[in-house]
Amino acid sequence: MRRFGFLVLLVVILTAALSGMAFAKEFLSIATGGTTGTYYPLGGGIADIINRNVPELQVTSETGNASAANLNLIGTNQIEIAFAQNDLAYWAWKGEMMFKEPFQNIRGIGCLYPEHIHFITLKKNPVKDIMDLKGKRVSVGAPGSGVEGDVRAMFDVAGLKYDDMKVDFLDFANTTQRFKDDQLDAGFVVAGFPTSSVMDLATTTPIDLVSFSEDYIKALREKYPFFKKDVIPAGTYSGVDHDTVTPAVVAMLVCREDLSEDLVYTFTKTLWENVRDLDAVHAKAKLITLETALDGLSVPLHPGAAKYYKEKGIAIPEIK
Incomplete structure (x- = not known):
């Protein structure tokens, strides 16, 4: 009887552990900008799209100091995803202008709208x-x-x-x-x-x-x-x-190079398949389209994002 009770307890513990694994989430943060700008509401809208459609991801939109600060956060591995201007992303990747050293871990997810x-x-x-x-x-x-x-x-x-x-x-x-x-x-x-x-x-x-x-x-x-x-x-x-x-x-989404290919592929695919949900968030969203997702790309694409665009038949530009 004592042995039976031990087995029951073991089954309960294993079931609970497996259940916890099934519902484990991966957490991501998106650095945006000030609350009066465009990055902030769009970041919240993108986080909502991912959270509603990808149960295994929990995405949080964070206020930030916009492009230069966001790129420093990516470059120093302090955040996973960020909004940035394409010009500053290029300078950060190269270590030019206001960036004293190159942040070569910066990768693109996609371009959004003109600024x-x-x-x-x-x-x-x-x-x-x-x-x-x-x-x-x-x-x-x-x-x-x-x-x-x-x-x-x-x-x-x-x-x-x-x-x-x-x-x-x-x-x-x-x-x-x-x-x-x-x-x-x-x-x-x-x-x-x-x-x-x-x-x-x-x-x-x-x-x-x-x-x-x-x-x-x-x-x-x-x-x-x-x-x-x-x-x-x-x-x-x-x-x-x-x-x-x-x-x-061009405003764009960038991420860290060390994020997994599967994660960035899922993020990219989910965003573009639900991008029209952003129309209710900010007027600028109507300019965010898959057809222009690589127009103005200034840093290399993350392999996960590139995988999605290749599936959609979109040519990947070479960034040097």
Whole structure:
């Protein structure tokens, strides 16, 4: 009888252990951006898609400091997946611009939507071209941010230096506040339109957006091919009644190289098979499509993501 009781107890313990194994989850975190930006709500939407459709994964969307900080987290193995601009992902992978060493463990999952250069000025100011910035008060983005990296690249092509103007290193919120206080002549924001900080500014302050010439954009793309030509349509922001021709970069999802092929394949497949669920999360989601998933890719794909795209007949670009 005692032996029978021992066997029953052993069966119970083994059953409980196997049950626990069956329901064990793998935990992933996605680094996004601030709560007022686009990365944050989309990150939450992607986490929800994976959690609802893949029981063995538990994905959490984390607030973050956007591209540069997110890439540092990936590069130092502190987080599994992150949002980042494709230009900064390239610089992080190569160890250029604001990155002092290459993070060669960065891998791509897919590209999402364009993020546009917002070259903002006040309607009363005589700033109509990038060369008009000489001698002006200009916000070039927070130090080491994606915005500042893009501005440095654009100034490089234009032949401008920070010494040519009165430069302030300001984030989105402080840039718009300085405009409201009439302490800036021009400023740069890089984000998918419409972005809330610029919308808020335009409702209280007569602003304008400056277009870039065809020749300038061609020269920019020749030196920095991850930029693309795009347009912010008239009426996107109050008082800006003309189309604005401007460079854009691309928001993308990146991950660590050491994540398993099966895990990243499952993540990628589940995201794209349910991507239209994101339409209810943010207006920018309508631009996220499988057809453009590799447009603007700037780092090598993770093998798990590459496996999915190959199954869908999508050519994998070579990244050098």
